[in-house]
Amino acid sequence: MRAALKRFARNRMAVLGACVIGLVALLTALAPLLYPAGAFTLAGPPLQPPGLRYLLGTDALGRDVAAGVVAGARTSLLIGLSAALSAVLFGSLIGALAGYYRGAVDIVLMRLTEFFQTIPAFLLAMLLVVILSPSVFSVIIAISAVSWPGIARLVRGEFVALGGREFVLASIGLGASGPRIIFRHLLPNCVSAIIAVGSLLVASAILLESGLAFLGLGDPNVMSWGLLISAGRVTLRSAWWVCTFPGIAILLTVLSINLIGDGLNEALNPRLRER
Amino acid sequence: MRRWRYFGYRLAFALPVVFGILVLNFFLIQLAPGDAASVLAGESGAASPEYTAMLREKFGLDRPLLEQFLAYIGNAVQFNLGYSFRNDSPVFELILARLGPTLLLMLTAFGAALTLGTALGVLAAVARNSWRDALISVVTLICYATPVFWLGLMLIVVFSVNLNWLPTSGFENIAEGYEGWERWVDIGRHLIMPGTALGLFYLALYTRVMRASMLEQTGMDYVTTARAKGQTERKIVFGHMLRNAFLPVLTMAGVQAGNLIGGSVVVETVFGWPGLGTLAFNALQSRDLNLLLGIFFISASLVVIINLVVELLTITLDPRIQA
Numbered sequence: 039m040r041a042a043l044k045r046f047a048r049n050r051m052a053v054l055g056a057c058v059i060g061l062v063a064l065l066t067a068l069a070p071l072l073y074p075a076g077a078f079t080l081a082g083p084p085l086q087p088p089g090l091r092y093l094l095g096t097d098a099l100g101r102d103v104a105a106g107v108v109a110g111a112r113t114s115l116l117i118g119l120s121a122a123l124s125a126v127l128f129g130s131l132i133g134a135l136a137g138y139y140r141g142a143v144d145i146v147l148m149r150l151t152e153f154f155q156t157i158p159a160f161l162l163a164m165l166l167v168v169i170l171s172p173s174v175f176s177v178i179i180a181i182s183a184v185s186w187p188g189i190a191r192l193v194r195g196e197f198v199a200l201g202g203r204e205f206v207l208a209s210i211g212l213g214a215s216g217p218r219i220i221f222r223h224l225l226p227n228c229v230s231a232i233i234a235v236g237s238l239l240v241a242s243a244i245l246l247e248s249g250l251a252f253l254g255l256g257d258p259n260v261m262s263w264g265l266l267i268s269a270g271r272v273t274l275r276s277a278w279w280v281c282t283f284p285g286i287a288i289l290l291t292v293l294s295i296n297l298i299g300d301g302l303n304e305a306l307n308p309r310l311r312e313r
Numbered sequence: 314m315r316r317w318r319y320f321g322y323r324l325a326f327a328l329p330v331v332f333g334i335l336v337l338n339f340f341l342i343q344l345a346p347g348d349a350a351s352v353l354a355g356e357s358g359a360a361s362p363e364y365t366a367m368l369r370e371k372f373g374l375d376r377p378l379l380e381q382f383l384a385y386i387g388n389a390v391q392f393n394l395g396y397s398f399r400n401d402s403p404v405f406e407l408i409l410a411r412l413g414p415t416l417l418l419m420l421t422a423f424g425a426a427l428t429l430g431t432a433l434g435v436l437a438a439v440a441r442n443s444w445r446d447a448l449i450s451v452v453t454l455i456c457y458a459t460p461v462f463w464l465g466l467m468l469i470v471v472f473s474v475n476l477n478w479l480p481t482s483g484f485e486n487i488a489e490g491y492e493g494w495e496r497w498v499d500i501g502r503h504l505i506m507p508g509t510a511l512g513l514f515y516l517a518l519y520t521r522v523m524r525a526s527m528l529e530q531t532g533m534d535y536v537t538t539a540r541a542k543g544q545t546e547r548k549i550v551f552g553h554m555l556r557n558a559f560l561p562v563l564t565m566a567g568v569q570a571g572n573l574i575g576g577s578v579v580v581e582t583v584f585g586w587p588g589l590g591t592l593a594f595n596a597l598q599s600r601d602l603n604l605l606l607g608i609f610f611i612s613a614s615l616v617v618i619i620n621l622v623v624e625l626l627t628i629t630l631d632p633r634i635q636a
Contacts, residue, residue, distance in 0.1 A: 153333050155568065156620065157613045160575020161593070162337075165609055168597065169345045245460055249579050252462045253597060267463055271583075278470050285463030293458035 042230075045305040052301020055294035062291055066112045073105035078261065088279050095279040097270055103280055107287050109261040114291060117174065117262075118244040121181035125243075126236040128182065129189025130228075134220050136190070137197025148194065151187045159184035163246060167255045174257045177250060181243050192235055196228040230306035237299040241292045248288050263288050316628050323624045327617045332386075334613045338606045339385050343378070345602055394607035399599045404607035407592060412611070414484055415588030419577050421504060422512035427566060430516045431559060434523020438558075439550060441528065449520060456517035461576050465510035465583035472506060479506055482585035507584040511576050515569065522565050526558040533557075560631055567623030571616045 046052055065072070080101060088095040094103040136147040163180040170176035200206060209219050250256055251264025263284040270280030376384075388394070394404040437449040473481040480486065485500045530536060531554070539549045574589075581590030589608055596604040 149329075153330055156330055156571060156616055157334060157337075158571040158574040158609070158616060160572065160578060161609050161612055163575075164578070164593070164597065165341055165605055168600065168602065168605065169341055171346075241458070245458075248460050249462060249575075252460075252579065253582065253594060255597070264460075264462075267466065271466065274466060274470060275474050278474075281463070281466050282470075285460060285467065288460050288463065289455070289458050292460075293454060296454065296458055 042305045046301050049301040049304060051297045052305075055297030055301065058290055058294035059298065062111050062115065062287075062294075065108050066115060069108045069112060073102065073108055076105070076109065076261075087277070088283075094283045095277065097266075097280045098273045098277070103266070103283055106261050106266045107263070107284055110263040110266060110284060111287065111291070113174070113256075113260050113262040114244045114247060114288070117178055117181070117247045118240045118295075121178045121185065121243040121247070122236055122239040124178065125182040125185035125239055126189050126232060129186035130193045130225065130232060132186065133190040133193025133195075134197060134225060137194035137201070138216065138220050138224065140198075140201075144194070147190070151190045151194075154184070155187040155191075160246065160249065163250060164253065164255060167250060172255050172257055174260055177247060177256060180250070181246050184246070185239055185243060189232065189235060189239070192231060193225075193228055196231055197224055200224055200227055234299060234303035234306055237302055238296060241295040241299065244288065244292055244295070316632070320624060320628055323621065327621055330617050331614055334610055335386055335389050338610055339382055341606065342385075342602070389610065394610060395603040397596075397601055397604040397607075399596075399601045400604070404604050407604065408589065408607055408611050411587060411589050411592045413588075414586055415574075415577055415581070415590065417500075418504065418507055418511065418581070418586060418588060419573055421508045422577075423515065423566070423570075423573060425508065426512040426515035427519055427562070430519025431523050431555075431562060433516070433520040434562070435527055435550065435555065435558075437520065437524045438527030438531075446524075449524075453517035453520045456513045457521075459513065461510050461514060462579045462583050464513060465506065465580055468506045468510060469583075479503075484587050503584075503586075507580050507586050510583070511573070511580045514576065515566075515573065518569065519562050519566065522562050523558060526561045527554060530554045530558050556630060560627060563623060563627055563630070567620050567627075570619040570623070571613070574612045574616060 078101065080099065082092060082096055082102070084096060084098050086092050086096040088103075092102055092104065094107060096102055097106070132147050132151065136144040136151075163184050166180035166183055167176050170179060206219060206223060209223055214223075247256070247262070248264035248267075251262045252268045253264075254268065256262050256265050266284040267281050270277070270284075274281055392405045394408070396402075397404050397407055400407055433449055433453075437446045440446050469481050472479045480503050482503075484503055485491070485496065486503075491499050535553060536549060539553050544552075577588065578590035578593050580586070581588050582594045585591065589612065593605060593608045595601075596608065
């Protein structure tokens with residue numbers, strides 16, 4: 039683990055990404071101090087350009103864009119992390135079952151996985167949010183429902199590769215039960231691969247969330263970057279800043295998470311040389 | 314010939330996928346709060362229980378689920394995807410009218426991203442660890458993290474609002490009454506920004522995959538052989554490696570086809586492009602579930618078709634593939 043940490047620390051881009059995410063997390067934590075009034079309250083005159091008083095300007099209703107960006111960070115991180123986590127859990131379970139039991143179970147589960155990989159993910163997420171009615175919870179459900187197939191295929195592949203190894207055969211010989219072999223012996227051996235791919239899922243989940251919120255499918259009571267951008271669209275011609283800054287926030291966050299993911303991949307799976 | 318058997322196998326797999334989408338759609342209808350009858354009754358204003366019950370009977374919503382399911386499949390097979398009461402028109406007709414612009418946008422973005430991505434990937438791999446490689450990596454990383462709708466809005470700010478070079482939205486300038494070539498040029502001008510917004514993410518993706526794939530080929534025996542024969546670098550790269558390295562990119566592109574449609578929904582919304590995406594957005598605003606499910610079904614079927622085309626291309630490019 040320490041060796042992996044060292045390898046990660048040597049990757050300058052990954053460390054930079056980690057710093058940016060750390061900063062975003064810090065802003066989220068400090069939000070109640072920085073903007074105690076919240077993101078929905080009127081802060082001043084409408085459509086003020088960025089300046090000393092309103093760092094990132096104000097929108098058409100006179101809300102502070104900077105307050106919105108800070109509040110949106112919390113939403114994006116929350117939804118991105120929870121959706122990626124539940125997708126990882128569900129995907130790992132499906133992949134583990136398919137890879138351990140093989141045979142008919144494998145065929146059925148992998149066909150299901152391929153099916154979910156084929157259908158247009160964003161449209162399915164849209165449908166799910168519409169049907170479950172927009173809320174933070176339904177957005178998380180929708181995003182994880184379309185994000186799990188990649189993890190399932192990864193875990194299945196690892197399980198199949200590990201299946202014939204001596205330590206697995208030894209456990210079977212000792213009479214270990216299926217769940218015990220899956221959770222105690224096989225899954226821990228896949229953790230580094232799962233972490234590397236799962237961290238990239240956080241990035242794609244944040245992109246999905248912002249797209250849904252932009253189309254008006256976010257939680258209407260929670261400030262998010264996508265919502266800010268869709269609100270700023272109306273005044274795009276006269277006030278570019280309302281749309282621009284939340285977008286830059288998304289870009290930087292997603293970019294940083296991708297960098298961290300690449301760094302983790304290199305640090306945790308050193309045998310897979312970066313091509 | 315065995316290659317065609319392989320294709321037949323893929324084709325046989327495509328049909329269950331289409332059937333699966335129908336099953337999923339039916340499941341989603343059941344999941345939705347309230348049924349079509351209560352929605353209709355609510356819309357007409359007179360929602361007496363008797364009226365709702367009558368509607369339910371009329372649409373067969375009081376029948377057992379299995380019977381409803383069979384009726385749903387039976388209708389869908391005949392391209393009857395239900396009726397959009399908001400638009401007062403059958404869902405399938407609405408979709409058919411919007412399919413053309415979406416296909417134009419998607420295929421343009423896809424084609425451009427694939428061609429340019431392959432070229433950039435080769436360039437980066439050939440000049441590995443040079444400033445060109447570094448520049449390409451940085452640009453792809455940024456494109457990879459940019460939300461398409463935001464990119465679209467930024468393009469509008471720069472190229473329409475400030476520079477006034479390109480039209481902000483729509484498919485063509487009908488008021489000008491262009492005909493023939495002029496009309497296509499006009500459509501092309503409208504296509505540039507949405508195509509760029511949609512394609513840039515995939516450009517980044519294909520560049521990354523192509524670069525990795527090219528670098529994987531460099532160590533192969535056939536490359537060493539070609540080099541030992543004294544072939545020029547240019548010939549080795551373009552004559553030997555390109556074709557082999559392109560296959561993983563093509564496979565990746567096939568897998569990503571579904572996401573391309575999702576991206577097109579968002580891009581069309583930004584640019585007012587009169588395709589399936591704008592239709593989906595309007596259906597979203599009016600919570601027209603029937604229409605949304607129809608769009609989902611047709612888009613998913615489209616992805617299946619695109620996958621088959623990609624499969625066909627792969628078979629043509631790689632004679633080793635057999636059933």
